[in-house]
Amino acid sequence: MEIQPITKKQKAYDYMKSRIIEGYYAPGQRIVINQLVKELSTSAIPIREAVRQLEAEGLIDYQNNIGPVVTPINKDEYFNTISVLAVMEGYATALSSQHGITKERLAELTEKNNQMKEAIDEFNFQNFGKLNRTFHELIYVHCKNTFLVDEIRRLWLKLDSIRRVGSAFHPKRALASIQEHEQLIELLRKKADFETIEKAARMHKLNTRDAFKDQSNFVQDRVFF
Incomplete structure (x- = not known):
């Protein structure tokens, strides 16, 4: 069975999720899309798609006038x-x-x-x-x-x-x-x-x-x- 290559969105998702779960991104910390573009050597599109998925999972919260941030501790x-x-x-x-x-x-x-x-x-x-x-x-x-x-x-x-x-x-x-x-x-x-x-x-x-x-x-x- 042929192994499917990891998509850019999946790579961005895995990267951000691991950094959130492991505490590299603190609760309330802003997610800077442009910085991730540089870190992952990709465009903003797959990163924004990954952000939306993480938002749906409750790991990221989108705040007006700020953008995506790591969900604060409830x-x-x-x-x-x-x-x-x-x-x-x-x-x-x-x-x-x-x-x-x-x-x-x-x-x-x-x-x-x-x-x-x-x-x-x-x-x-x-x-x-x-x-x-x-x-x-x-x-x-x-x-x-x-x-x-x-x-x-x-x-x-x-x-x-x-x-x-x-x-x-x-x-x-x-x-x-x-x-x-x-x-x-x-x-x-x-x-x-x-x-x-x-x-x-x-x-x-x-x-x-x-x-x-x-x-x-x-x-x-x-x-x-």
Whole structure:
């Protein structure tokens, strides 16, 4: 089967989306079409087409007199989405534990958690976020409810459109998250009961939500006071 070449629009779309998701473009930052024309060595047409697609996905917001900007963080939507995600991830993790997570998989989880520690030391926020998602994906491989896992991934994408990977990073919370991962690994190793694992995984996500809320309130206080 002949492989179709990547179109200029697709190239521009992939480039901009990756820079938004990985945090190179900050929330509220203006997208300068002429600059992208130079960076991608193309015309403005495919870039504008890619911008429209990203706008439809909620990653870009078109503002009057300004043009396209990276969608600002919607705090209420973030809190609501991650609250639902906490329930779903807790249940999916507990379901996964019932289908025999192997010693090899537990070793992989430990390795990913150690890599997250290194990312903190290097203040590599984007890599920390990616490793965190991979950590949980390694668990969901064992979940037989594929519909549930698909919905979790859909909510992950929704979170990406609300805030960039690493934008909710807080060093203190990151260290606590790694400790919670260690506790979760230990529960999986000991084959703890369904309710215990479900609660641990659910609270892990809710703790991240609450830390973001506290950080947001602190920043708001700094701005107004």
